[in-house]
Amino acid sequence: MKKVLALALVLLLMTGGVALAQKKDFPRRDLTNVVVWGAGGGTDVCNRVISAEMAPILGVNINVINKPGGVSGSLGMSYAFSQPHDGYTLAGVSESCVTAAVQGGWDKRMNVWDFFIVGGSPDVISVTPGSPWKDLKGLVDAANKSPGTIKACASGAGSIHHLNLLALEKGSGADLQFIPYKGSAPCQTAAMTGEVSVVVTSVAEQQQLIRAKQLRPLAMLIPESFTIEGFGTIPSGFKAYPGLAKHLPIYQAIGFAVAADVPADRKAVIEAAFKKAMQSEKIKKWAKDNYYVLSGKTGKAARDEFNRLESLFSWTLWDLKAASVDPAKLGIPKP
Amino acid sequence: MIGIERLDTFFTILIGMGTQPTSLLLLFGATLLGIIFGALPGLTATLGIALLTTLTYGMGPAPAMVALLGIYVGGVYGGSYSSILINIPGTPAAAATALEGYPLACRGEAGRAIGATTTASCIGTLIGMLFMVTMTPIVSAFALQFTSFEFFLLAFFGIIISGTLSSSDLVIKGWISGFLGLFLACMGRDPLQAFPRFTFGFPQLESGLDVVAVIIGAFGIPQIIQVLGGTFCAGEARQLTKVLPSFKLMVQNSGNIVRSSLIGVGIGSVPGIGEDVAAWMSYGAAKNASKQPEKFGTGVYEGVIATETANNSCIGGAIIPLLSLGIPGSPPAAMLLGALMLHGVTPGPMLSIEHPNFILEVTAILFLASIAMWIIGIVLARQVVKVLRLPPQIFMPIVVVLCIIGSYGLGLNLFNLYVMLPVGIVAYFMTEMKYPIAPLVIGYILGPMADENLRRALMISHGSFLPMFTRPVCLLLLAVILLTILSQMGLFRWLRQRRHANRQGTE
Missing domain, CATH: 3.40.190.150 (Bordetella uptake gene, domain 1)
Structure with a gap:
């Protein structure tokens, strides 16, 4: 009898302990x-x-x-x-x-x-559909031929996209003319009006325009490629320019x-x-x-x-x- | 263009929503809330959508759109109440309405004026909606004609035209007021290089002066001082009988309504510029087209109908580039974009493929919202006019409290009150010297746009002004700006007076 009682007591304590543990002390309110x-x-x-x-x-x-x-x-x-x-x-x-x-x-x-x-x-570099560059190398070569003339937008000065653009320039040696906009949306709009020809913003921000063929993605600014459903795979820019790995990715x-x-x-x-x-x-x-x-x-x-x-x-x-x-x-x- | 089966889908959606009690309740509730937001100084349609966005997070996309579009339509319309009744525009979009609406209220015709603006707003919204379903590709293409130079000229034109139209004295005073607004807008970090300008080391000034605090200070305080000082008429509420506008008035103004709607849709579709500029432009156009332009400013129905039609038709116009390109056409539409993203709908060129019925749903909601707005408006008109029966000694202090709450409540920021008061006192002395205040506010609102775009345009053109003279939309805007300025010069005045005299002679 004593044994049973002791066992019951232990069991009770255990369940009580579990209950106590469940009734944790954090978080107690919202x-x-x-x-x-x-x-x-x-x-x-x-x-x-x-x-x-x-x-x-x-x-x-x-x-x-x-x-x-x-x-x-x-x-x-x-x-x-x-x-x-x-x-x-x-x-x-x-x-x-x-x-x-x-x-x-x-x-x-x-x-x-x-x-x-x-x-x-992740960030992606794209160009307007009317522009002649088919891949990142084409763009970088063109930028090297006439430095500082190809207009690129990447949201505001000092934004994450601007940092990605700067890192891309350092890693590939390309020299683009940075035009600041107040955010990614106005910058992408400017590409559609033809005010700028290169856009660096995130895939999330560009996906609609990419799938509607209003922007042509050249390369991802991360080590991996990226697949957009209904469009295809965008290659990583790191393949053509291994030097990018020193400055990118900036997530x-x-x-x-x-x-x-x-x-x-x-x-x-x-x-x-x-x-x-x-x-x-x-x-x-x-x-x-x-x-x-x-x-x-x-x-x-x-x-x-x-x-x-x-x-x-x-x-x-x-x-x-x-x-x-x-x-x-x-x-x-x-x- | 819409085919038969699309029309069928449209009516199915419309009837589906129109017969659902919950969505109707939501629609009327949101529209009424929008009207209240619009009518209270400082609370705008943009802010209403921003606040409601958080509240609709738990809803599905369709009811959320009902609530958001309801508050949008109501908010743009509601600003006219305070414009007409107390000469303090509830929203910048209704500033032009005050020019004609308040004199009407002083004549005891506030009820009729609100009736006319309600009907005009409803028709404006419906015409904007029609453009949205039928003309989307054309209007989107038009919106893409605007690059930095065009944006600068458009903003500049908005300031010039509001200055020209609101001056009761010398036109140059309106322009001076507009430029003061532009200078105020320079405070804070500049939008291109994030360089702090005129911040005097105050961290609160880094993001510039709060728009709401400036609006309330500039519009509210001078009016309160003047009414309490007894130097200005407080509106009267004699004729309470007739609120519904006569059919004749609306027919007489049909040309005016169509012109104002076109201006509204056009301005609405241009990104970043919205209801306020649309109202001023259509007011100017109505004045130019009127047979009796000299009566403008003394309370004419043509004026209030023009402004209210335009600012409401702007909604449809602003939604066009939002849905088809993912570019919001006006500040409230930009908030709408955020709300849509929150509900998993990304507007843009792929929208019609991913959510084929979405545009029709929006159309149906806009249709219902404009009807709801009209019903609420006509019912409310009779009641709100009674506000004028309160003696100003009681009524104005209430307005003061509302103004303070409006400034403070936005960001729960005490600094806004320190902005509101000096702006208000300066605005009071300006009004005393017959400088109109509306251009200052328009200048302040459009200032960042003018500043940012001019500098960016010059950055793109490597410092050359030449592109301004080679782009067609630029040339058009330049011509209109020049005409507006020149028409105030002596020679033009003289020519016009002579023409006027000739006409009177022949009659």
Whole structure:
């Protein structure tokens, strides 16, 4: 009898223990994801999708709110950072946020965050259908013959696409005339009006025009080729110009961040949910439909990625004289 | 062009939506919300769509489009309320409506004026919609004629024309006001090289002055001071009986309506420029075509009909390049683009293949939204006019509070209030010296476009102005700008007066 009682007691304790463990101490209430860009933009949509996937895993809601403004999302980042560092506030960020410090938006480096990178759409270089260049080599040769005359657009100065264009120029030796536009859409429109003939933006942004044969893709600016359904495969530019590997790829890094000093056990809970969500069919399908390449980096790998982006972006902006704070003063190493 | 089976699909969609209680409720709710957004100073159609985008995230694409287009149509129309009733345009698109609408309200005809603008807005939306389904390829081709030089000239023309038309005194005062707006727009980081201009080291100024704060300050504060100071008439609400415009008035204005719609669709389809410029241009065109242009500014129905038809037909025009090319034609349409992407619909050349019925769905929703807007508008007109019965001592302080909430509420940013107040005080003294304020706001809104595009155009042409004189659309715009300016010079005035005298002599 005693034995049975003891066994029952042990069992009770065990189940109680399991129940207690299930009734974990984080998260106990809803999380808030502060997206630092506007509703409907790439970062916003990406954060809404990943938050929706993570919520059932965590067992609480993740409320996504938008706080755009400032420079490079500085308003939203300052706001999210000013909240208690308890893991309940996420900041929905993208690679463009790394310039907030050198642009005077706030006074911190990106190493105050820990990142969870969902991914991004890779960049592709395309030309207008009426132009004579059939592949990257043709374009580079033409650019070498008459340097600085072929007009290329790649969103605004200091944007990720501009950085890709600069890296392409360094890696291939081509000299193009960069024309800045306020975003990828106006830049692609300019290609359609014939104002510029070369476009560097992401596959996601160009896919409609590529499939409608309004733009002719020459090469991917990543080591792999990329297949667009209903069009075909775009080769990587790295084959013709192995030198590109020194400067590229520069990936978009869209995802979210938490303050780096959030307790490690809480970060681990978020990380586990993030990793599980990244494996879900819904995320994979969403990525495919939206021409994203998934990353899934967390912890040190994600920190390294953002450090590299921060150094690249900051020093490029400084060289373009578009930064107001010296990156050296902030302690950002040169790329 | 649409074939019979497309027409059939269209009616199936239309009836499907028109008989669904939930979508009808959503439609009327969103349209009403849009009207309220439009009528409140500082809240615009663009902002309404932005806010609703977040709320529609959980809905399917079709109900989301119902809500978003409803708020779009309502928002563009709603601005006319505050323009007519209190001379504070609810949206920049309704600034031109105030020129004729407010004098009408002062005469006690506010109800009739709102009735006329409601009907004009409805017809404008419908004509814009017709263009959208039938003329998409032609209008898209037209939109692609605009490169940086054209954008600069168009923005410049928008500023010049609003300056010309809104001056009650010397026209040059309107232009000065417009250029002040242009200078204000230079503040913040420049759009091409991200160089901070006139920021004086304030991080808040990096992104420039907030448009909403400038609009509310410039339009709201002078009017509030003037009404409270008793130097300006507050509208009267004597004739409450008749709100529906007479059939005769609409028939008399049929030419005016068609012309204004064409201007609206054309301006709407050009990327980046929208309802505000369309309203000013059609107001100018109506004045030029009118038999009695001297009466403009004293409250004529032709004026309000022209502006409201144009700004609503702009919607259809702006959606054309959005759906066919993925290029939004106006600022609210740019917000719509974001919302569509959120719902997994990427507008562009492949849209008609991937979502074959989408354009017809949008057409059906636009049709229903314009009808909903008309019904709500006619019902509301009677009620909102009663606002004027409130004594200004009570009413105006409420407007003040609304103005402050409008400026602050946008980004919950206190700095906007520090922008609103000085802008408002400067605007007050400008009004006292008979400088019109609307060109300042139009200049501020179009300033970045003029600035960015002129500099980019020169970058592309390696500093040469020559392309401006070789492109057909540029030449056309240049000619119109020159004519607008020259027509204010002495010689032209004299010629016109003589012609006028001749005509009167022969009659």
